[in-house]
Amino acid sequence: MTPVCVAAETVALLAYLAAAVLYPQRLIRPDSRLTRHAHWGLVIGASLQGLGLLAHLGHAGSEALFGQYANASFVFVLLCVGGLLWLEARTERPALGAFLAPVIFLVVLLTLFEAHTQAPVIRNPWFVAHIVLTLLAYACFGAAFCLAAAYLVHDGYLKRKRVERLALLPPLRVADRACHTAVAIGLPLFTLGLAVGAAFLVSVRAPIDAKVVLALVTWLLYAAYLALRLGRGWRGRRLHWILVVAFLVVLLNLVAARHRLELPPPAVAVVSR
């Protein structure tokens, strides 16, 4: 890695850390001027991380585009940051990042532990499609997690009559409907991503590992959420806890992605040009 790349990623990590610390403060001290700028931590972090990756690609060449976990994580982070800022602007609720900013920081931190380690170079189009679809689905699940957490915290504020904080988070019904929308978009993408991934695994005769199992658990949880909401008419706290748990499994899966796929030697060499 070049010094420019290291510097950019270090400052990016600090910016994400600032956002992860300041955003939750919005829920605790809504009047604090400093916390009003928490979103800049995410914007600066994502910009610098992007610059760092570009510098690295310029140095290492296009091979690095496909072969590094850092790139996939960055796409995930970028989608989450963009989605979060859009959600905050749309709902006019400035504290939604309190739930997602710490997650973004953790993902970036985990990525840096294995920054730019070379993963198997897999240019199989099925595999690329699987990654793209899964990352898009994860970003939707990230938004759903953020809104579900907001629902649960808002519910707590209402129960404890902390009315001065109610304006920070979207109304319960708005959060509930937005969660549903995010999952309704994310689950089909995830299903498609899983199907494509399964086709790829079958084609290379790879064994089923923990990551595959976690992906199936994730799918089951989000499918259960939709089935309960649409089929049984469920609403309320319990339904939103499902989304929180489901996203924790997604994060576990992202950690699992750091471990190399246990592919047999010929599979690693599969390169589709």
Added chain:
Amino acid sequence: MSDQVDVDQRRMHLVAVGLNHRSAPVEVRERLAFGPARLGAALHELRDRPPIAEVAILSTCNRAEIYTAATDAGLGEREVVRFLSEFHELDPAAVEPHLYHLADDGVARHLFRVAAGLDSMILGEGQILAQVKGALQAANEAGTARTLLHELFQRGLHLGKLARSETEIHRGAVSISSAAVDLARTVFGDLRGRQALVVGAGEMSEQTLKHLVDQGVASVVVANRTHQRAVELATRYQGEAITFDDFPAHLVTCDIIISSSAAPHPILTVEKLRGPLAARRGQPLFIVDIAVPRDVEPAVADLEDVYLFDIDDLSTVAQRYRSEREREVTKVEALVEAETARFGAWLEARGSTSLVVELRERVEAMRDAELDRWLRRLPDLEAAEQEVIRQMMRSFANKLLHGPLTAIRRQAGTPRESAQADLVRRLFDLDGGEEEA
């Protein structure tokens, strides 16, 4: 020149006389109110009383204020008081103790405070802005507001909007019923399409219901021990009246419950709610209990997806918002002071502009009169020759005026402005004391 223009060109003073919810009880306020039917007549009648040149009347349930522009502040003030007692056929001695009198900067400051909501019974309320706008509109339609009052009211409206966009003076609900609606919105967001169940048809229930219906609540079900009252309330809000014993059947479908029955013991208990809540499958249920003694068992608040607020909770919410608004007062006062200073500067500049216009018109009138007189004596002159003479006189008048006009403009807004204006008036006989025959 008409009398109206003569009046406009002299030095004008702003004068306001009025009463509000602080200075007068409602019995006095209602007797001095100007209803829409008589407002036009009042505006015309007062404008026709010298030395008043412009009039606008701001009449709401909390205030009756008359804003005027007059050539003499003291006389104008006395005339307004006389008008008030005559128009409303009241003894001046009975009215006078409740009135406040304001002049010039004081008028501007007062109207700006009124428009910003600082003088309202409910601090920062927004209705007053529409009422100020209405007062200006009525005066415009009656033709009684000209440059001065128009500028004053426009600036008042601008400041009212600014106060609400730059500060939090208008934020948050400050009454029990509006606090209930505000909280309902934190649960449901948009209230359109929601269903409300009202148990007990008291006054507070109706106020809350009115706020909910204003926010778009789709359907209303009213239950009351006296069925006839339930029918009356339901009819007023296009709702459905049910018997008191039937209300538990609606617990599954309603989103908002407003309870204010006169029952001596809780009518909504955990036991009664268990079945409906299971059927609701987590749909949020917002309950407002404004009855004393309470209608809803306190343990209901612990049930999942149920949000219960009693009268004390709502009072706390309303009080908190009131305190928040009070914290914003200093910021709004600063805006008012800044706008008052700007208006004062405009008024000063307008005074010098008026003098400039007056002087120019005076000299031009003399020039044209002399030209006509001399050209009549030279009937043989060609049109082109006449034009040369007119051009020469115009040029001469402009050169003659250049020095005095520059000096007037230079002194505008300085302490010497007034003395200099008097000197110019005397030198050029602008007040017409020695008008030429």
